[in-house]
Amino acid sequence: MTDRELDAAGISDPGLRAAYRQCRRLNARHGRTYFLATRLLPVARRPAVHALYGFARWADDIVDDLHSAASPADRAAALDGLAARLRDGLAGRPSEEPVVRALVDTAARYDIEHGHFTDFMASMRSDLVVTGYPTYDHLRRYMHGSAAVIGLQMLPVLGTVVPRAEAAPRAAALGVAFQLTNFLRDVGEDLDRGRVYLPEDLLAAHGVDRDLLAWSRLTGLPDRRITAALQNAAELTRAVYREAAPGIAQLDPVARPCIRTAFVLYGAILDAVADDGYRVLHRRAVVPRRRRAVVAVDGLVRVAAARARAAGPRQRYGAAAGPPGPVGAGGEPSAREGQVRKETV
Template structure:
């Protein structure tokens, strides 16, 4: 994107593209929010992604300095689309600025801290990297209880998502020189960095490593359980999104084994669709039941809809990512998923709608539609979700190319966001052009064991075991 001017709608659209490209599970859940809520979520995600890439992108020579400059930019007039959308989101939803300060403090820890002694030490990092994300999101989601009552649950859900990422990304983090698995948990099972590296290098499991992962998976499940009551504390229109994210991220834990050291595990697309489609039905019900949400809506969002497509992800995702699905999708079988089946999205959504509306609400025709969004049909919401799921199969451009983005303060290196933040937005921007699409078990150490290898296969022994 060349240096120039953009309006607020274009700024939010840039954030949405960043979210769609790099936060796919999160983006899928976001499509279940009301259209006027989504831009703020995209802005929060894009800013977090920008900071994360300053920490990890190749070719950045002064990471600490770039993070310092990014923090200073938060206090200046916005100088690129991401900052412009973020400033508007902070103002609309009255998001505490200290949450961004705490977030950047954790990003700085990644520059120097390579391991954590125990869960308490890790918790200091996770507060800024995850708890504050949940707290930033809460005003956008809206609550039916005082915000301070829902806040601990929102923070816990952020922690659950972060721990899930740590477990999924053990191998990738090891390549960056970091181990987020607490040292006391590793030590209790006779595991150290060398053993983790051996498993990654040889692509072979080890029973001791598996026990570490099992302990931390159990701990993470407990955090998901403690966060779950908070779902009912957010506004009804936001619950399908939060519950879908809660379910899909928690599902990742069931895939965690030693394989995470050499490959990234992911929830199969068939499962994502199975979770998201009922969520779309509940989102439709919530839109029909309610006419407002906590927080300030972006004016004009959802007022216009592409012909034949419901408000949200459908048309924009299809256009920008080249993905599309018809009214019925054949799910490819994954291991443990059983035979391939043909999913009937409209039927799945309508079933949920019928069930929800049959519990004392009355027929759809008596529900008051959202004033900002015309009543979406089950078919339209299905298309929104289906198109986003389809993007999982779309080829992704190389995110490693090092670029720079133009700001008033400096050229801040980044990769994923660089092409979106090269323009300086105007102050009197019109937000109506925004695109409509839209993360403990007891630790008694068992005796050392021989690493798991395939019978009959001769392999180099893992560290700490006999050959």
């Protein structure tokens, strides 16, 4: 299946194919919800999504790996090295780092703004020194680089039926909603890393501080104040989902089932957290397999309908026609914002 995706995307260089395969493995291993949704995309676009995810995961692992013996200075040096290889790659100097090589190729094929990657790396760098956020505004500034830009990177790959700039705010909001969901689900794991991604003022409004979270994590005992704070965080997250939801209709119809499925599955994580009594400090909330299967089947039905509608010509912004070829290699040029293209699925 991997070869089919790479063939459809027009990726023929053996080294580049190997780089994309590594990104796909990272996606399949670490991003189960994201990977499942990606399976609903047209095959030619899947490698690009794997590349974006794979690079982000690689950087995140440098910062977050609890099993590594690396010191903070070692992690900072590793992250700086990755940032340098990324800069070189985006500047046209080849990189041997597989995740960088795949990312650079995807950025060229889909004309993704380089500033999105710079902002992402800045947020990853802050994770090495910042352990908490006084207010939601402070957290949103961090999430611009760690989450909103992920939605913006994805937008050219997904394609839109409106100009890209019009769809961008909703795409950014969806990236933030997904990350807020992860923050709520992973409160305990993040606390083990010395970080709290819930705004301090939100916690304080319910009488919660870091010491109380640490006590609950250590003892395994719940506390009604913590539960109330986590409920508040869930409500805040659902508000961001509502902000993002209209953006699904702005996407290319053949990409909508993928994003709708991710939207529903990530929202189901919030449901799982609530159903488990907000015990996220003590165990990881999991969406039941049956629920995941139902959502996946619905996505497949939507894909079939979208492909049937795609049989005729349509206008779309932001994604290349057919498998885009490497820039300067005689293939299809990268997509430019505002260009109207057609694609068969």
